Amino acid sequence: xxxxxxxxxxxGLTVEIDGKPLLRDVSFDVSAGEMLCVIGxxxxxxxxxxxxxxxxxxxxxxRLAFSPANIRVAGAVPAITGLPQxxxxxxxxxxxxxxxxxxxxxxxxxxHAQKLSAQACKSAVLEALSEVExxxxxxxxxxxxxxxxxxxxxxxARALIARPxxxxxxxxxxxxxxxxxKKIARQMDALRHKTQTAFIVVTHDLSFAAAYADRILVLxxxxxxAYQSRDAFFDQPDSAYATELIGAARSLGTLPPARxxx
Amino acid sequence: MTLAxxxxxxxxxxxxxxxxxxxxxxxxxxGALALCFGFWATPYGPAEADFLNRLSxxxxxxxxxxxxxxxxxxTRLLFGAFWSLGLSFVISLAxxxxxxxxxxxxxxTGRLPDMVLMRITDSFFAFPELIAAVTFAxxxxxxTINLVxxxxxxxxxxxxRLSRSLAKSIAEQDFVIQARLNGLxxxxxxLRHILPNVIPSLLVLWTSSWSRTxxxxxxxxxxxxxxxxxxxxxxxxxxxxxxxxxxxPHLMIFPGLAVLISVLVINLTGDRIRDLLAKTK
Amino acid sequence: xxxxxxxxxxLVMVLLGISLITFTLSYLAPGDRATAIxxxxxxxxxxxxxxxxxxxxxxxxxxAPFASQYLNWLGNVLRGDFGLSYSSQTPVWEIFTxxxxxxxxLAVSSLGLGLLVAFxxxxxxxxxxxxxxxxxxxxxxxxxxxMPSYWLGLLLILGVAVxxxxxxxxxxxxxAHLVLPALTLAFWVMASQTRxxxxxxLEAGSQAFVETLRLRGIxxxxxxxxxxxxxxxVPALTMIGLDxxxxxxxAIIVELxxxxxxxxxxxxxxxxxxxxxxxxxxxxxxATAYVVINSLVDAVQxxxxxxxxx
Numbered sequence: 001x002x003x004x005x006x007x008x009x010x011x012g013l014t015v016e017i018d019g020k021p022l023l024r025d026v027s028f029d030v031s032a033g034e035m036l037c038v039i040g041x042x043x044x045x046x047x048x049x050x051x052x053x054x055x056x057x058x059x060x061x062x063r064l065a066f067s068p069a070n071i072r073v074a075g076a077v078p079a080i081t082g083l084p085q086x087x088x089x090x091x092x093x094x095x096x097x098x099x100x101x102x103x104x105x106x107x108x109x110x111x112h113a114q115k116l117s118a119q120a121c122k123s124a125v126l127e128a129l130s131e132v133e134x135x136x137x138x139x140x141x142x143x144x145x146x147x148x149x150x151x152x153x154x155x156x157a158r159a160l161i162a163r164p165x166x167x168x169x170x171x172x173x174x175x176x177x178x179x180x181x182k183k184i185a186r187q188m189d190a191l192r193h194k195t196q197t198a199f200i201v202v203t204h205d206l207s208f209a210a211a212y213a214d215r216i217l218v219l220x221x222x223x224x225x226a227y228q229s230r231d232a233f234f235d236q237p238d239s240a241y242a243t244e245l246i247g248a249a250r251s252l253g254t255l256p257p258a259r260x261x262x
Numbered sequence: 263m264t265l266a267x268x269x270x271x272x273x274x275x276x277x278x279x280x281x282x283x284x285x286x287x288x289x290x291x292x293g294a295l296a297l298c299f300g301f302w303a304t305p306y307g308p309a310e311a312d313f314l315n316r317l318s319x320x321x322x323x324x325x326x327x328x329x330x331x332x333x334x335x336x337t338r339l340l341f342g343a344f345w346s347l348g349l350s351f352v353i354s355l356a357x358x359x360x361x362x363x364x365x366x367x368x369x370x371t372g373r374l375p376d377m378v379l380m381r382i383t384d385s386f387f388a389f390p391e392l393i394a395a396v397t398f399a400x401x402x403x404x405x406t407i408n409l410v411x412x413x414x415x416x417x418x419x420x421x422x423r424l425s426r427s428l429a430k431s432i433a434e435q436d437f438v439i440q441a442r443l444n445g446l447x448x449x450x451x452x453l454r455h456i457l458p459n460v461i462p463s464l465l466v467l468w469t470s471s472w473s474r475t476x477x478x479x480x481x482x483x484x485x486x487x488x489x490x491x492x493x494x495x496x497x498x499x500x501x502x503x504x505x506x507x508x509x510x511p512h513l514m515i516f517p518g519l520a521v522l523i524s525v526l527v528i529n530l531t532g533d534r535i536r537d538l539l540a541k542t543k
Numbered sequence: 544x545x546x547x548x549x550x551x552x553x554l555v556m557v558l559l560g561i562s563l564i565t566f567t568l569s570y571l572a573p574g575d576r577a578t579a580i581x582x583x584x585x586x587x588x589x590x591x592x593x594x595x596x597x598x599x600x601x602x603x604x605x606x607a608p609f610a611s612q613y614l615n616w617l618g619n620v621l622r623g624d625f626g627l628s629y630s631s632q633t634p635v636w637e638i639f640t641x642x643x644x645x646x647x648x649l650a651v652s653s654l655g656l657g658l659l660v661a662f663x664x665x666x667x668x669x670x671x672x673x674x675x676x677x678x679x680x681x682x683x684x685x686x687x688x689x690m691p692s693y694w695l696g697l698l699l700i701l702g703v704a705v706x707x708x709x710x711x712x713x714x715x716x717x718x719a720h721l722v723l724p725a726l727t728l729a730f731w732v733m734a735s736q737t738r739x740x741x742x743x744x745l746e747a748g749s750q751a752f753v754e755t756l757r758l759r760g761i762x763x764x765x766x767x768x769x770x771x772x773x774x775x776x777v778p779a780l781t782m783i784g785l786d787x788x789x790x791x792x793x794a795i796i797v798e799l800x801x802x803x804x805x806x807x808x809x810x811x812x813x814x815x816x817x818x819x820x821x822x823x824x825x826x827x828x829x830a831t832a833y834v835v836i837n838s839l840v841d842a843v844q845x846x847x848x849x850x851x852x853x
């Protein structure tokens with residue numbers, strides 16, 4: 001055992017549905033306050049990874065350890081809905097919020113398991129709203145009455161309010177406009193450092209990963225292509241596929257040209 | 263203030279759907295008031311016969327004329343609204359509640375209950391409303407209560423099908439997944455997340471079910487299988503007036519017109535709500 | 544075909560459910576069945592000796608428990624034996640076939656007439672959406688959908704038969720007797736189908752490929768006939784298939800209103816005279832016809848829609 005035990009440790013995750021392997025032998029670690037970016041083209045298994053870890057798909061692994069929830073398993077990943085002490089922020093904020101519920105109620109549901117009084121729940125929601133820079137008037141608004149960026153911030157508040165140790169993000173920015181993307185990305189980064197929460201972010205946006213990730217995991221056809229720290233990844237990718245991805249992003253201008261390597 | 267903020271504030275104005283719903287509520291209230299005023303204002307009773315003044319065409323004292331027993335047709339139409347609209351309201355409401363309950367249970371529970379419940383629903387669905395009602399009311403004796411039972415038995419399946427398919431598709435949406443991840447119990451998810459999103463479509467279906475039931479109630483009564491004369495149900499009034507069709511056509515024209523107008527108004531209201539709902543989606 | 548076969552077990556279960564509901568209904572119906580049968584056999588008698596009633600009960604197994612009576616009846620039905628009518632002592636099947644023709648004639652003639660008018664109205668309406676002609680068509684179909692058919696029948700009798708004397712009002716027989724009932728039912732068909740055809744044509748006409756054809760300078764008439772109509776026909780045919788049950792219901796009301804013979808009058812008459820074998824057969828027939836037609840429509844739709852052939 002290392003003296004610095006990782007917060008979340010996954011070894012050899014495999015997902016098979018109807019005999020078709022969707023994920024094969026995926027392993028990674030995430031420590032507290034760290035951001036891991038999972039990158040890959042659509043169909044590479046990014047969303048499958050999230051769904052399997054949340055108990056929506058049958059999966060097996062060699063070892064899965066998540067210390068805050070006292071989870072230590074080998075073999076079948078427990079099929080309980082939702083990994084305890086974690087939250088999930090989805091791609092489309094408007095689909096992730098019930099159109100008939102006020103933002104306050106939706107956010108408060110994240111505290112359902114804690115059995116708070118209505119008053120305590122409301123003050124916690126208002127605090128979470130202010131953390132994502134939304135005023136108290138958003139408490140009573142419906143999702144149809146806010147902008148897309150505001151809705152995504154409400155989803156962020158819903159995740160943060162439970163003080164989870166780990167938050168999963170599924171393409172959290174891709175439904176938003178560029179300016180809003182920038183704002184929310186910065187906010188995510190600031191909140192991660194403030195709360196020391198670990199983030200696992202599924203994205204196809206290399207520039208986001210280059211700016212904020214600590215480590216990067218590249219998936220291709222259900223298999224790990226590269227798993228490196230950010231700097232190592234952008235300097236010297238582990239695989240030809242990753243080199244190609246970075247090259248494509250550079251020539252498209254979404255990433256700055258290569259730094260001169262020593 | 264950013265552009266997004268301005269947009270979000272402007273959309274806090276009541277939506278066209280909400281405004282229309284308010285207008286519908288006001289219209290319904292006004293209609294109910296008018297009915298009550300009619301009951302209060304009419305000097306006649308629904309069964310009050312005046313043999314000296316039989317089959318009178320519309321006059322200043324009898325706005326809609328009198329029937330073969332000298333009863334005031336206007337007054338009977340008012341009471342008929344209570345029977346025709348009220349009975350069908352109750353029947354379709356029962357169908358809405360029972361059907362939705364079964365549909366939600368089928369949609370939210372496992373595969374086996376779903377399969378069994380839907381096969382039962384399909385079996386009931388196969389009986390055309392009127393045929394089932396004629397058979398039931400005929401075999402058990404034509405009466406108001408048997409008409410209500412018969413039509414209720416075949417009124418719920420549409421709601422079951424709709425609520426089940428909607429519940430199934432909503433249950434797969436992200437916000438329901440979030441609620442499940444947050445550990446909400448299934449009952450609360452059904453009540454808070456699924457039901458509110460199913461209700462608008464169910465209401466649209468309910469308006470059409472109500473108007474169809476009005477036609478069925480009055481039609482069956484006209485054919486002798488439902489509400490029996492001398493009760494002033496519109497279809498029963500038609501049946502009463504049929505023998506005098508040639509000499510006093512107003513006996514059959516006004517009750518039929520009442521059915522036509524009520525059904526038309528309910529249908530048009532439902533269509534408008536459906537259009538507005540489709541626009542907001 | 545594969546789609547249809549996969550639905551077969553469900554279809555069989557639904558048919559069994561239908562038979563169970565039908566039998567339960569007749570089982571629960573009040574009145575002594577033995578007395579009803581005796582009345583039908585010996586119409587002159589008023590009172591019956593208990594021995595005779597008991598003999599009838601034994602003959603028809605009326606004392607047996609529900610389940611065995613049901614299975615007995617179901618077995619007979621599956622063998623094609625629907626029993627004898629209580630009142631006329633003729634096989635139910637013969638009474639049914641004698642009356643089927645009238646109802647089918649009424650339904651088919653009004654369906655044809657109604658569809659023809661609906662088709663013309665809808666085609667004219669979508670030429671110029673929003674015009675007075677379009678609004679008129681929509682209004683007419685709204686009124687038609689809200690019109691109680693029995694009342695329309697009475698109005699037609701009053702106007703056409705009594706005042707103008709152009710057609711006979713009540714009864715069956717000549718072709719002239721068909722005119723008013725068919726008009727009544729056709730009005731309903733016209734109303735429901737105008738609205739459907741109109742919306743399907745509008746939808747087909749607003750698709751991207753139609754716009755492309757317009758830009759290519761293909762005449763409007765040709766676009767309408769060759770593309771819009773063809774695209775609107777498939778959903779419209781499906782809806783017409785699904786509405787057959789309503790058509791049958793409408794036919795029954797119209798038959799009773801005009802005192803025409805047919806399945807509707809047969810059903811009402813047998814229900815009131817408690818001729819249970821006839822009633823049960825008719826109810827089973829309507830329900831089964833509905834289920835089978837629906838499954839066929841479903842299968843045809845699945846076969847014609849490549850997106851659903853997974």
